[in-house]
Amino acid sequence: MHNKLEDIIIKTREDLIRRKKQIPLSKLKKLTGKHFNHLNRLFAKAIKNPKNGSIAIIAEIKLSSPSEKYFGSTENIQARAKEYEQAGTDAISVVTEKHFFKGNPAFVRQIKDAVSLPVLQKDFILDQYQLFEAKIAGADSILLIARILSEKDLVCLVGKTKQLGITPIVEIQNIEDLEKAQASKTEIIAVNARDLDNFKVSIDNACKLLHRVPNFYTKLGFSGVSKKVDVEKYKKAGAEGVLIGTSLMKAKNISQSFKEITL
Numbered sequence: 001m002h003n004k005l006e007d008i009i010i011k012t013r014e015d016l017i018r019r020k021k022q023i024p025l026s027k028l029k030k031l032t033g034k035h036f037n038h039l040n041r042l043f044a045k046a047i048k049n050p051k052n053g054s055i056a057i058i059a060e061i062k063l064s065s066p067s068e069k070y071f072g073s074t075e076n077i078q079a080r081a082k083e084y085e086q087a088g089t090d091a092i093s094v095v096t097e098k099h100f101f102k103g104n105p106a107f108v109r110q111i112k113d114a115v116s117l118p119v120l121q122k123d124f125i126l127d128q129y130q131l132f133e134a135k136i137a138g139a140d141s142i143l144l145i146a147r148i149l150s151e152k153d154l155v156c157l158v159g160k161t162k163q164l165g166i167t168p169i170v171e172i173q174n175i176e177d178l179e180k181a182q183a184s185k186t187e188i189i190a191v192n193a194r195d196l197d198n199f200k201v202s203i204d205n206a207c208k209l210l211h212r213v214p215n216f217y218t219k220l221g222f223s224g225v226s227k228k229v230d231v232e233k234y235k236k237a238g239a240e241g242v243l244i245g246t247s248l249m250k251a252k253n254i255s256q257s258f259k260e261i262t263l
Contacts, residue, residue: 128157178213
């Protein structure tokens with residue numbers, strides 16, 4: 001029996017095969033060339049200079065997840081992004097995986113058309129083909145999950161991401177992932193409190209791992225944030241930014257939720 005992560009990877013590979021047949025990599029690269037002059041919004045700078053002066057907030061947009069019910073419709077994406085910007089978030093993350101999270105790469109452009117913030121595209125990246133797609137979509141930053149990549153592949157993907165003018169963020173969950181991340185030459189490492197096998201969350205475990213990440217990296221805490229004390233835990237562990245997803249997607253009043261959660 002497959003766990004959730006394996007199911008996602010299987011679907012991702014199937015979709016990749018189909019898309020490569022429709023648009024070969026050589027053609028995709030040519031299409032990407034048209035987007036190199038587009039101004040990249042500096043994700044790393046936004047993290048280093050948080051609006052609240054304390055810790056950067058990355059507010060996430062996702063329509064669904066394997067662990068939660070349906071959050072909303074595609075019609076609300078731009079409105080939600082504007083609410084996040086008005087509330088004071090430093091960057092926006094959007095989940096674009098379509099089968100399990102009801103996402104779409106087109107969401108990146110929709111969000112960028114609505115706000116002036118840098119946008120992180122979160123998906124399950126396995127192949128450089130997806131990086132060229134991300135460039136066309138307009139991603140300022142892209143997530144690379146160490147758990148699902150060999151060290152060799154992670155090194156190659158981080159390098160290619162930088163060549164495309166996109167900021168790579170390597171997500172880790174354990175020491176083995178950390179070793180891969182260090183080999184990859186990434187500048188930003190995110191520790192995910194959510195176990196991708198079962199989608200259970202432990203901020204305490206994430207903070208233990210954050211302490212192990214050398215301080216010359218920009219360190220981020222992902223998942224599990226629903227109250228101020230969660231942000232405080234991540235900050236004490238060395239995180240310069242936190243990603244907040246589920247609690248904000250459930251919130252009826254974004255501005256009030258920001259005040260209740262952020263430092």
